[in-house]
Amino acid sequence: MNFDPSRRVILAGLLSATSVLAAPGAFALSESEARKLIDTAVAEINKIINSGKSESQMYGDFERIFRKYADVPTIARSALGPPAREASSSQMNAFTDAFAGYLSRKYGKRFREFIGGQIEVKSARAVKTFQEVQAVALLKGQPPFEISFMVSDRSGSDKFFDLLIEGISLLKSERAEIGAMLDKRRGDIDGLVSDLKKAG
Template identity: 50%
Template sequence: MTVSITRRALLGHGAALALVIGAAPRAMAQDLATSRALVDRLVAEVNAVIASGAAENAMIGQFAQIFQAYADAPTIARYSLGADARAATPDQLARYTQAFSNYVARKYGSRFREFIGGDIVVEDARAVPNGVEVQTTAVFVNEAPFRVDFWVSTATGSPKFFNIIIEGVNMLLSERTEVQAMLDQRGGDLERLIADLSRM
């Protein structure tokens, strides 16, 4: 998958990702352990669905539920809007977050479908400027393994992942690019975008 990064998608990139954690070494070690434990639980649930033998549509629904349970949906949603988030009313932002969260959960539930027939193994965790990166590998019997990284933050008070990088493809940037394109197609009308996302 190729991600085309527009000028609009890059505006405010640094500010939106400014979730810097200024932690002492002991606190950082706790963050690493907590973040890895979150992804361990997430991966265990994904692997359980993969091994369940359920119908594909049922699996996708279960993957979407897992995404919603472990993702920091408000952070992902706000980042996807970029500068437009500042112009939204609190009510619009709340409704957009709900519509976007359901949309992206279904979308990445379908992405988890790629793991059917394989297994996800948690490899390592390391501190990054805006949280913790937990590195995993998707392993298959007759295919080359590929890397899936989860970026985790405790900024909301509990650990949640706010980004997934699948083989180098950054979810945050991909979703911002897509949302900005959808907004442009609707003349910048956030209400139209909310309505359309609710139907997707």
Template identity: 50%
Template structure:
């Protein structure tokens, strides 16, 4: 088979278009993920179930849609490299449960309101899906979900609410908790599990 200049140009054009098509699919998949997440959150908000069940349902939603291992590892910072695989696995589980309940309790503030997905766009570390939270007697506010397919499927790995970055906030909090425990990851795991 002889390669012609036209064939090479055609192949180059196809390769140049592929990343754009892949990005478009990534954007669509990320938006679909947040659409499903928001639909589930809105359904829980509207359900009228008791608060403890609502928090448990929000925690399940967090577990289903968040890239908990990435969030957990980031929160440990440099200490994640020093942790054994067993410690990292136990920490990830304890941290995931802790964060899911923590944010589940925050979601109860959404009762009487709704979250609307506005837009999605590619950003350097994944896809940013912009939403607006609308509540009674409050000004609407922006919440951005950062989504990646690093796990093989779309999951959100960061949430930025009115400029407050969840990853950075959790890292600051975990580092303070770890410092209070003299850098003992096992104590941190035990205490997060008890919270």
């Protein structure tokens, strides 16, 4: 199914990460539960970073971690934005799978910069309807920088739905990237899926 780019532009302002992800009422997820999730995820990331594996093997491992600890369907739907409402279920499934691989390659390349270093979880705090788990990346010969994981149990299990690296939101940056890619395809979601499989 195609989505008119002009409609995407008009509707883009109607969708934001908070409107998609915020759940009504008080959240049940505690700070300790959110921190435990990210402690485990970060331990696996650190293990991969310093595993000595090839680049392609590392990307596969990063995708496994992403699918295990992230709310992939929610992230994918938010990144696609308004066109997700027009997409068929099969298109959304294909987009979600392609998007997961794309993100794993893209951010896997960034995490390769951490070889010889590590990520340390520092704290967790309640923010609106979710928990923010703050960590710091320690790289050899470079100043440390912050990484924050936004964690929610809205999907039915504890998952992170956004990642901030040096204050830059994965959701916001990817929504802009995906929107630009979709515009180039004149709203063709199937074409976008094909592009994502080669991107990252």
